[in-house]
Amino acid sequence: MTPRVEMRGIHKVYPDGTIALRGVDLLLGRGEIVGLLGENGAGKTTLMKILSGLLRPTRGDILVDGRPHQFQNPGDALAAGIGMVYQIFALVPPYTVLENIILGREAAGVLAGVRLEASRAQVLRLIEQTGLSVPLDVPVESLPIGVQQRVEILKTLYRGTSVLILDEPTSALTPPEVSDLFAFLEGMRKGGNSIVFITHKLREVLEISDRIVVLRGGQVTGEAPTAGATPAQLAEMMVGRAVVPRVTRSPKAAGEPVLAVSDLQVANDQGSPAVKGVSFDVRAGEIFGIAGVEGNGQSELVQALTGLRPHTGGSITLNGAPVIHLNPLDLYRRGVGHVPEDKARFGLALNFDLAENSILGRQEEPEFVGALGRLNWTRILGYVRGLIERFHVVAPGVRTPVRSLSGGNQQRLLVGRELSKRPVLIVAMHPTRGLDVASTVYIRQLLVQIRDEGKGVLLVSADLDEVLELSDRIAVMYEGAFLGVGAAGELSREQIGLMMGGVAHVGEAP
Amino acid sequence: MTLDQSRTAVLGRALRFAGLRPIAESLGTIVLGLIAGAGLMLIFGSNPIAAYSALFTGAFGTVADALETLAFATPLMLTALTFAVGVRAGLFNIGAEGQMFMGAIGATFVAGLIPLPAGIHLVAATGAGLLAGGAWALLPALLKVWRGVHEVISTIMANWIALFLATYLAVNFLSEPGRAERTTPALETARYPVLNEDASLTAVFFVAITFCVLVYFYLWGTRAGYGIRLAGENPGAARYAGVSARRAIFLSFIIGGFAAGLAGASQIIGRPPAWSLYATMGNVVTIGFDGIGVALVGRNHPIGGIAAAILFGALQQGGRLMEYQAGVASDLVRAINGLIVITLAVPEIWSLLRRRRAR
Numbered sequence: 093m094t095p096r097v098e099m100r101g102i103h104k105v106y107p108d109g110t111i112a113l114r115g116v117d118l119l120l121g122r123g124e125i126v127g128l129l130g131e132n133g134a135g136k137t138t139l140m141k142i143l144s145g146l147l148r149p150t151r152g153d154i155l156v157d158g159r160p161h162q163f164q165n166p167g168d169a170l171a172a173g174i175g176m177v178y179q180i181f182a183l184v185p186p187y188t189v190l191e192n193i194i195l196g197r198e199a200a201g202v203l204a205g206v207r208l209e210a211s212r213a214q215v216l217r218l219i220e221q222t223g224l225s226v227p228l229d230v231p232v233e234s235l236p237i238g239v240q241q242r243v244e245i246l247k248t249l250y251r252g253t254s255v256l257i258l259d260e261p262t263s264a265l266t267p268p269e270v271s272d273l274f275a276f277l278e279g280m281r282k283g284g285n286s287i288v289f290i291t292h293k294l295r296e297v298l299e300i301s302d303r304i305v306v307l308r309g310g311q312v313t314g315e316a317p318t319a320g321a322t323p324a325q326l327a328e329m330m331v332g333r334a335v336v337p338r339v340t341r342s343p344k345a346a347g348e349p350v351l352a353v354s355d356l357q358v359a360n361d362q363g364s365p366a367v368k369g370v371s372f373d374v375r376a377g378e379i380f381g382i383a384g385v386e387g388n389g390q391s392e393l394v395q396a397l398t399g400l401r402p403h404t405g406g407s408i409t410l411n412g413a414p415v416i417h418l419n420p421l422d423l424y425r426r427g428v429g430h431v432p433e434d435k436a437r438f439g440l441a442l443n444f445d446l447a448e449n450s451i452l453g454r455q456e457e458p459e460f461v462g463a464l465g466r467l468n469w470t471r472i473l474g475y476v477r478g479l480i481e482r483f484h485v486v487a488p489g490v491r492t493p494v495r496s497l498s499g500g501n502q503q504r505l506l507v508g509r510e511l512s513k514r515p516v517l518i519v520a521m522h523p524t525r526g527l528d529v530a531s532t533v534y535i536r537q538l539l540v541q542i543r544d545e546g547k548g549v550l551l552v553s554a555d556l557d558e559v560l561e562l563s564d565r566i567a568v569m570y571e572g573a574f575l576g577v578g579a580a581g582e583l584s585r586e587q588i589g590l591m592m593g594g595v596a597h598v599g600e601a602p
Numbered sequence: 603m604t605l606d607q608s609r610t611a612v613l614g615r616a617l618r619f620a621g622l623r624p625i626a627e628s629l630g631t632i633v634l635g636l637i638a639g640a641g642l643m644l645i646f647g648s649n650p651i652a653a654y655s656a657l658f659t660g661a662f663g664t665v666a667d668a669l670e671t672l673a674f675a676t677p678l679m680l681t682a683l684t685f686a687v688g689v690r691a692g693l694f695n696i697g698a699e700g701q702m703f704m705g706a707i708g709a710t711f712v713a714g715l716i717p718l719p720a721g722i723h724l725v726a727a728t729g730a731g732l733l734a735g736g737a738w739a740l741l742p743a744l745l746k747v748w749r750g751v752h753e754v755i756s757t758i759m760a761n762w763i764a765l766f767l768a769t770y771l772a773v774n775f776l777s778e779p780g781r782a783e784r785t786t787p788a789l790e791t792a793r794y795p796v797l798n799e800d801a802s803l804t805a806v807f808f809v810a811i812t813f814c815v816l817v818y819f820y821l822w823g824t825r826a827g828y829g830i831r832l833a834g835e836n837p838g839a840a841r842y843a844g845v846s847a848r849r850a851i852f853l854s855f856i857i858g859g860f861a862a863g864l865a866g867a868s869q870i871i872g873r874p875p876a877w878s879l880y881a882t883m884g885n886v887v888t889i890g891f892d893g894i895g896v897a898l899v900g901r902n903h904p905i906g907g908i909a910a911a912i913l914f915g916a917l918q919q920g921g922r923l924m925e926y927q928a929g930v931a932s933d934l935v936r937a938i939n940g941l942i943v944i945t946l947a948v949p950e951i952w953s954l955l956r957r958r959r960a961r
Binding site for chain 2: 398399400419420421422424430432434437438439440441442443444448451452453455456461464465466467469
């Protein structure tokens, strides 16, 4: 039987010389779910962008139902029945769900406007077939991420897609939303559709896929039927060596609170409450982890604690002294280090070189500033070389723009700089997001080491495994409040998963 | 991947690491610009080789020509600096023209009407131009910092106000008795020495170069300059580092105003034969706007701006010879110069757009 899709010898070289794919073959059968597994930068997304017509391969062939195709754009791929749901959704936020789904395919008269009602019946039928329930007449921006993703999938299916590509579809979903998604994928498979599921989460591919293809460094390093595959074996294929992902953490008695937060209220950019009365403390020598699906007020909480956003109510106490309207520089002087959620937006200036980035936030210090406000480059260069060595940053030189470093090395530099501030408290948000395994493990080890040195660590992460692995105490944040706080052993993964979805107590109906 | 591709990639990387890539790109575009200009000349029936050799001879053929080229370059490197410092702080400051007018007025007033001892007079007249330009930049600076008024709007308006204000002052208060078409010339004590009798280059050239170099050291070598560049490069990171974006914007405007004011002054107290401001503004008009192009060609870098200004000066100076020796019509000369400038500016415009989109 001809496979639904066959990719042969796909090479991709980006214009800047980066080689993303080095001869990848991929088969996709009818009624099959293929899990495409690999680390960040392995080439998964590039391969699928080629299949969906967004990128053109440097070399290689794509066969659909045995016939060669050359996709010039995503429209060509859609015409062949191939559609992709990207990690970052392409929805128009103020448009309604219905408008978004039919966008570009709307039934319209020559002179009349869009005839929404003509499409409505079709979309309703699609919803019934797939079980992806969404409200049709509310603006997309008012919906949670999980529902937006359903809209995105419906939009793709509305265009007649029978080969569905999903790029990291579970990254922003709650556990119940993941189950719903998987149920839908089962249904699609039964209907004879083909699905490619891109992920780096072992548990998910093992659960949903029929066959697993592992990519590393732009090449297929392993391929196996899901039945019989083991996590250890897949991880080995993914990183090319046996992984030691767990960071060892010895029990340790925590000291006095370095940070005490009481009934804290913070508004978001629109002025509506994002943090609604949160109280907790972080003690010396402990990692306090905050789990939760992104967008539940964590960003605003962290920004309030690091001086990037004012708080509207409650109090913050640092080392026993109240914090009122301090800017990040004041807070740093009081001992707060900050590993921000988005290093490209806050933590680094990507077009600045390593030396310039190494003094970001420390640019006022007498150590680096001489007479007339002159920067002492000799000292700065010595200091940045020290950082590079101590935190194993791989960089062509200290005068190279940080942009040219890999994400892992950028983060090493950033974390190293924050630690060089000799903080009493480190606030770290998504500290390992998007990093390679080695850097992830390294950064996690550093956080544990900071804790062992008797500093307080506030860890905010959407990666539940990370929070579970590192934290001494865990809080789950949902809609601006803590649903539960407990010592690491007290809360099970399942309990936390439910709380992330807004279910406060085990046994309560969702 | 072919060997050729990999070689290009390696070369590209090597250039990037050496920080030479912008320079290589600019040199490449100069060649492209000249080819494009040649195409235009062929269409209109001129001989590109004769024309370009006239252009070169005109700009650098004799010592006097070369000095004249530098005389043209002097105000341009300063107004380019105005725009470049703005871009470094994340601004699109196109107010150099107006600030340059005010600088010319300030210098004219002190140089022509206030007798002072030699030496002091020159410094005072230069300072007056500098300060007048800086003062005129205060308006858009404060509007931006206090009220968030976009600098493109405010500087365009300030440019027009400055043009008419300068004309009014020149005609009514500063004009030379009996000669309405120009202001009282700078007194001898307020004139920069002419370097060569056959050219209009004066020692003000060195003042301009020094100013550019100082601003370079300020931006890259001091804490405040670091803050300005950080605020322009990544406002989020500036906030994170406790750098005040307002302060950065304000400083950038004022430094730009000083540069433009100095550019205006340089045409009064540093440019024979007029040593004065024409009532039509004819001897200074467009110097501010030309600076934008110069800055783009110079990759918004103070030192790059010096090189680009010399190139622009060469086009202006050499263009004259191209006109009467190679018989290229004057409009065509300007079109060719424009074409070269546009081609040269493409890489920087491209990177500016990319940076804006990335935000």
